[in-house]
Amino acid sequence: MRSSIDELWPACATLAPEALFKLAREAKSRAYAPYSGFHVGAACLSENNEIALGCNVENGSFGLSMCAERSALAASRVLGHVKTLAIAVAGDADGPCFPCGACRQVIFERNPDMRVVVSTWNGVEIHRIADLLPFAFDLPGRRHDDGPF
Numbered sequence: 807m808r809s810s811i812d813e814l815w816p817a818c819a820t821l822a823p824e825a826l827f828k829l830a831r832e833a834k835s836r837a838y839a840p841y842s843g844f845h846v847g848a849a850c851l852s853e854n855n856e857i858a859l860g861c862n863v864e865n866g867s868f869g870l871s872m873c874a875e876r877s878a879l880a881a882s883r884v885l886g887h888v889k890t891l892a893i894a895v896a897g898d899a900d901g902p903c904f905p906c907g908a909c910r911q912v913i914f915e916r917n918p919d920m921r922v923v924v925s926t927w928n929g930v931e932i933h934r935i936a937d938l939l940p941f942a943f944d945l946p947g948r949r950h951d952d953g954p955f
Contacts, residue, residue, distance in 0.1 A: 814921055814932040816891045820855045823894070823923045827930045829857060830874075830894040830923075837861040837874065846897045848878035852887035875909040879916055890916055894923035894930075902926060910939040918942070 815823055826849050834847030841864045850858040860878025864871040875893060882890050893913060897903025902924035905913060913920050913935045920935045936942070 814934070816851075816921065818853065818855075819851060819891060821851060821857075823892070823921075823930050823932055826851055826857075826892060826894040827896060827923050827925060829859060830896040833859040833861050833874065833878070834896045834898075835861075838863045840864060841866070841868070844898050846874035846895065846903060848874040848896075849894045850878045850882040850887070850890045851892040851894075852882060852885075853889040853891055854887070856885065856887060858882035858885050858887060858890075873906060873909050875905045876912055879912060890920060892921040892923060892932075896925065900927075902931070904938065907939075910935060911942060914939050914942040914944070918944070 829849035830847045832847065833849060834845045837845035837847060839845050839862055846862040848860045858878050858881040860874045860881050862872065862874045863877065875895060878893060879890065895903050895905055904924055905922065913922065918936055922933045922935055922938060923930050
């Protein structure tokens with residue numbers, strides 16, 4: 807299965823997907839999840855091989871909580887990353903921790919070709935965001951590389 811990981815991973819990336827996932831797992835330790843008890847970390851890889859980290863931050867008014875993926879994408883924007891190539895997501899689950907629907911839409915708008923790295927019982931696997939959100943909302947003529955995050 808390693809060949810499919812190599813085929814999906816961006817050619818310009820100098821960081822291995824396993825290393826990006828490890829950074830997401832480290833970011834998970836900073837999560838604030840007093841209500842759900844479910845800690846999530848995310849790590850974004852930019853076109854210049856720079857990293858932005860994020861974690862989930864819950865709020866008593868649950869709708870105001872921030873997912874780790876959107877937190878990392880916002881940090882990526884603040885750091886000046888023009889294009890985010892990949893995002894790794896690490897959660898408290900034993901198996902893969904996939905982005906929620908809202909995060910999938912935000913990831914798609916940031917880069918419809920972005921790769922999503924999640925854990926498996928045998929290492930990591932990589933998915934295209936377009937495969938995780940096959941019917942994403944997309945405004946005609948919209949430029950993706952300067953998305954909201």
